[in-house]
Amino acid sequence: MDAPARLPVFRATTAQVGGLFPLLAAGGVPAVGARMGYDASSGSAFYAHPAEWVAPGDGRAKLVTNPNMMFYGEPGRGKSSTVLAFCLRMMPFGFKTLISGDRKGEYTPVLRALGIEPIVLGAGSPRRLNALDLGPLRVRWDTWSHDRQRRELEVVLVRWNRLLLALSADQGYAPTVTDEYVLHTVLRWLIGADDTTTGLRPVTIPQVTRLLADPDDALWLLEISAGVFVGKVTTRVRELLWLRTVDMVKTGRAIMVFSADNEQGLDFRTHKHDWIPTEIEGITLMLRPNPENEQRRPTGDPDRSTGWSSASRRRRFRGR
Numbered sequence: 001m002d003a004p005a006r007l008p009v010f011r012a013t014t015a016q017v018g019g020l021f022p023l024l025a026a027g028g029v030p031a032v033g034a035r036m037g038y039d040a041s042s043g044s045a046f047y048a049h050p051a052e053w054v055a056p057g058d059g060r061a062k063l064v065t066n067p068n069m070m071f072y073g074e075p076g077r078g079k080s081s082t083v084l085a086f087c088l089r090m091m092p093f094g095f096k097t098l099i100s101g102d103r104k105g106e107y108t109p110v111l112r113a114l115g116i117e118p119i120v121l122g123a124g125s126p127r128r129l130n131a132l133d134l135g136p137l138r139v140r141w142d143t144w145s146h147d148r149q150r151r152e153l154e155v156v157l158v159r160w161n162r163l164l165l166a167l168s169a170d171q172g173y174a175p176t177v178t179d180e181y182v183l184h185t186v187l188r189w190l191i192g193a194d195d196t197t198t199g200l201r202p203v204t205i206p207q208v209t210r211l212l213a214d215p216d217d218a219l220w221l222l223e224i225s226a227g228v229f230v231g232k233v234t235t236r237v238r239e240l241l242w243l244r245t246v247d248m249v250k251t252g253r254a255i256m257v258f259s260a261d262n263e264q265g266l267d268f269r270t271h272k273h274d275w276i277p278t279e280i281e282g283i284t285l286m287l288r289p290n291p292e293n294e295q296r297r298p299t300g301d302p303d304r305s306t307g308w309s310s311a312s313r314r315r316r317f318r319g320r
């Protein structure tokens with residue numbers, strides 16, 4: 001008589017068996033959102049709706065705390081196709097998709113089929129993406145306290161600074177700490193950071209490059225009193241500032257005092273001032289106008305006293 005072969009018997013605790021035999025009857029994710037296929041564990045239909053998973057409706061359980069998704073898979077296994085199918089299938093639920101780039105040309109044909117014309121950026125394209133746009137921050141700006149505005153702005157400025165430095169590094173330039181400082185100053189200036197009451201001005205990269213190439217004087221100097229600017233600048237910048245000042249004040253007065261390697265340790269320039277710096281034996285003195293000698297005041301270059309011989313100057317000043 002043939003006896004049936006006896007099945008081997010295994011014994012284990014319920015905890016171990018639970019690991020081996022999951023009894024997959026659970027529904028998994030709720031049937032809301034894009035239907036993407038089937039759940040390989042349970043065989044039930046698989047739906048994806050990350051927003052609903054985070055903020056569930058109808059008394060459903062919250063499944064995740066963050067709606068981000070990542071797609072992993074070997075090359076050519078259907079990652080892109082799945083993403084595209086997901087985006088398409090979320091459209092009826094009112095979801096909009098921003099595709100920030102289409103390097104492989106996978107999305108463009110689908111967009112065109114949907115009647116959407118992709119925005120083309122890059123060389124030859126007249127379209128511009130403002131990398132220095134404030135984005136949604138601008139909308140909320142006015143609702144924030146001054147303190148909050150200052151904090152938020154510092155974060156934005158640091159981000160922009162990093163971006164611009166990275167762009168210049170990408171062009172083969174090695175940015176220095178000074179560059180960083182200058183950029184920060186220029187960005188603050190452009191956005192109007194010191195005048196938060198009027199809101200923030202939009203900033204674009206061409207504005208930054210223009211201001212860097214042709215800096216406004218006030219950028220580098222501190223106005224300590226109305227019309228009184230102080231600052232530490234190079235000789236070249238100082239001379240440029242002076243030329244610009246003279247140009248700006250036109251018939252108004254201007255005076256510039258700066259440290260110099262001479263006995264007095266300082267030197268100055270004047271423009272349209274009645275008092276004229278005059279060098280007397282190596283020391284610069286101020287020549288004050290004397291109404292009686294009005295006709296003897298030098299003419300011509302108003303910046304410097306010219307037209308007097310050293311001897312006559314000496315004679316004149318000794319008499320005082």
Ligand SMILES: Nc1ncnc2c1ncn2[C@@H]1O[C@H](COP(=O)(O)OP(=O)(O)OP(=O)(O)O)[C@@H](O)[C@H]1O
Pocket residue numbers: 073074075076077078079080081082
């Ligand atoms: N479920 C599917 N059934 C049949 N063909 C599919 C399926 N999913 C994707 N494909 C096809 O497989 C090929 C590779 O798909 P896809 O480009 O989406 O893969 P990928 O994982 O994004 O690849 P890569 O790693 O190169 O980015 C495509 O031709 C696509 O049409």
Ligand SMILES: [Mg+2]
Pocket residue numbers: 079080081
């Ligand atoms: Mg792909």
